[in-house]
Amino acid sequence: MSVSDQPSTGFDCVMHFTLPDRNARGRAVRLGPVLDTILAAHSYPAPVKHLLAQALAITALLGTLLKDKEGQLTLQAQTQDGVIDLLVCDYRNGELRGYVRHDRARLDELGPNPSLFSLFGDGYLAITFDLGSTGERYQGVVPLEGESLAEACEQYFLQSEQIPTLIRVAVQHGPDGCTAGALLLQHLPDGEEGRERLHVQLDHPEWEHVSILAGSISEEELLDPALDLESMVWRLFHEEREVRVHSGRVLTRGCRCTVDHYRDILSRFAASERAEMEDENGQILVDCSFCSRQFAIEID
Numbered sequence: 646m647s648v649s650d651q652p653s654t655g656f657d658c659v660m661h662f663t664l665p666d667r668n669a670r671g672r673a674v675r676l677g678p679v680l681d682t683i684l685a686a687h688s689y690p691a692p693v694k695h696l697l698a699q700a701l702a703i704t705a706l707l708g709t710l711l712k713d714k715e716g717q718l719t720l721q722a723q724t725q726d727g728v729i730d731l732l733v734c735d736y737r738n739g740e741l742r743g744y745v746r747h748d749r750a751r752l753d754e755l756g757p758n759p760s761l762f763s764l765f766g767d768g769y770l771a772i773t774f775d776l777g778s779t780g781e782r783y784q785g786v787v788p789l790e791g792e793s794l795a796e797a798c799e800q801y802f803l804q805s806e807q808i809p810t811l812i813r814v815a816v817q818h819g820p821d822g823c824t825a826g827a828l829l830l831q832h833l834p835d836g837e838e839g840r841e842r843l844h845v846q847l848d849h850p851e852w853e854h855v856s857i858l859a860g861s862i863s864e865e866e867l868l869d870p871a872l873d874l875e876s877m878v879w880r881l882f883h884e885e886r887e888v889r890v891h892s893g894r895v896l897t898r899g900c901r902c903t904v905d906h907y908r909d910i911l912s913r914f915a916a917s918e919r920a921e922m923e924d925e926n927g928q929i930l931v932d933c934s935f936c937s938r939q940f941a942i943e944i945d
């Protein structure tokens with residue numbers, strides 16, 4: 646095992662690794678305080694918290710695949726008439742945020758462990774990569790199918806990008822808060838930088854071998870704070886000739902909602918349109934769904 650840079654070990658970090666002989670790259674993440682901070686902005690019932698925690702862990706994995714520092718990854722699950730009609734998470738430059746819109750009364754009828762289908766019905770999952778430096782945008786949409794969000798994301802990569810992908814996520818709710826651990830492994834036969842993709846070819850022996858190793862990870866291992874991310878990856882792939890571990894990305898909870906941001910957006914509306922939005926005090930009230938905060942904006 647060769648180690649370059651400083652591997653990350655603690656919570657709220659994403660660790661990068663590659664298996665050069667197997668043309669595979671990976672990400673591993675553990676979320677702790679950042680997850681609690683995001684969840685604390687809302688009073689979500691347990692199943693919604695659980696789903697959002699999973700989605701945030703996946704968003705951190707996918708977001709750190711972006712090489713563009715100013716790029717943004719958005720994960721959005723949506724449906725017309727589901728108990729949850731919208732889940733949005735995004736990642737930009739180490740910052741994570743997310744929220745869920747749901748029907749509380751209908752959710753309560755589902756019991757403590759609702760399936761993905763019972764929450765979303767016939768929903769879809771959209772994953773968007775915005776490249777900040779060039780303004781390019783890639784979006785793929787797949788049906789929200791399978792047992793979990795992780796499975797739906799695996800399908801996204803297979804169908805939209807022809808990249809065989811394995812994603813495992815575990816979430817734990819304890820008295821001291823919520824933690825999440827997640828692992829991603831992808832097969833890139835032309836290397837990490839390659840643009841050409843493998844055609845859908847699931848019987849590739851190299852990929853089969855490493856995906857079985859990665860798939861053997863348990864929920865306990867994903868969540869165990871005594872097992873740092875580097876040791877976790879090493880445990881999975883210790884028989885491989887080379888595992889390269891790269892420096893981790895520290896995650897923070899971030900949002901772009903400021904008075905200036907909303908003033909800028911509102912100033913692009915015509916004065917007559919703004920007048921219709923104003924309350925009796927001449928202010929426009931704007932909500933940030935990510936933070937559950939309200940801003941009163943005045944435009945001279």
Ligand SMILES: [Zn+2]
Pocket residue numbers: 900901902933934935936937938
């Ligand atoms: Zn906000």
